[in-house]
Amino acid sequence: MTWNHRRGLAPLLAATERFGVPIRWEARSLREFEDVPVADLAAKYDLIAVDHPFMGQAAATGAFLPLDGVLPAEVLDAQRAGSVGPSFASYTWQGRQWALPMDAAAQVSAYRPDLLPAPPTRWDEALELLRGGAVAGLMPANPTHLWSSFLSLCHQRASLAGPVTATGPDSRPSWWPAGGIEPDVAAAALGQLRAVLAVVDPASLSSDPIQVLDTMATGDRIGYAPLAFGYVSYARPAADRQLVRFADAPSATGAPVGTMLGGVGLAVSAHCADPDPALRFAAAVVDPAFQSGGYATAGGQPGHRAAWTDPAVNAASSDFFAATLATLDRSFLRGRDAGYPAFQRAAGEALHAGIRRGDGDREILGSIAERWQRR
Secondary structure, rough: EEEOHHHHHHHHHHHHHHHHOOOOOOOOOOOHHOOOOHHHOOOOOOOEOOOHHHHHHHHOOOOOOOOOOOEEEEHHHHHHEEEOOHHHHHHHEEEEEEEEEEEEOOEEEEEEEOOOOOOEHHHHHHHHHHHOOOOEOOOOHHHOOOOHHHHHHHHHHOOOOOOOOOOOOEEOOOOOOOOOOOHHHHHHHHHHHHHOOOOOOOHHHHOOOHHHHHHHHOOOOEEEEEEEEOOOOOOOEOOOOOOOOOOOEEEEEEOOOOOOOOOOEEEEEOOOOOOHHHHHHHHHHHOOOHHHHHHHHHOOEEEEHHHHHHHHHHHOOOOOOHHHHHHHHHOOOOOOOOOOHHHHHHHHHHHHHHHHOOOOHHHHHHHHHHHHOOO
């Protein structure tokens, strides 16, 4: 089971053909990728594309096969050494490795080079650009992605005071301790989020990244998305759409600052009747040579640093990887305990509903804090 986008399906089909493993792939929507419990998927599928917040849930339910001890140590060592930001570590939970980072992503900025020759590097410049109407903006701000942007802005705000470290058993950033997001950080991020939403198209509140990037690539009105998960598919020239380029996310100072890590891991179900070929396939998919070759060529967004720094891979994708790597390397992890996925859904819905209603900061942040304590 993978997810229903060229980036999610095509490279796995290419790998299946190349490595001669008889696999029938099915694909779920982006929303299902973000929300469906992994235990449900592991009961039906041998190989599963998965998001890192599900690692605690996977461990608690026994859904996935721990990869340490069953894959050669050199495979895991190569993945650890070649990690883009904390991608490899994002699938490590309680000392076990539950998935391999076949795809890496974080929130960055996207722009149409024919409408906006160079994107802003500072938030004040981005707001001025969009407020002035020189270019129209759109950003993914449905409940899930509004929550993503809120967290990214929390991270940027906290980073102004100095380097942010990881904390707690799930390696959340230090501005997000066990008691919840630091109130001053959350309030500042919410204020900035409101300012961004005030200058982008109202359709943002019902959009996910694919919808935003499709709109940018097929029309001539939207030229800039200040925060969106990077999708290399749109940075590759195509006859049926306009080119979209990507850059590091804007920051308060103009220097690259990390945002929320996304990406996709490949896991093997604990219920797999014949795990050996599944394990060999998973290792082959994340092999640095294949990541820089067949995986990228098929339309994938590799998870290995060898591909992100490869000149040929960058040349074929309008420098997508080189232009955003600084943001990826500074990215942060969300919670990964067993209760986090349900909290993320509830918090995103509360944030989204509160902003649409025009609720005050105290009410919105109180609702998020309450859900954190209940998770």
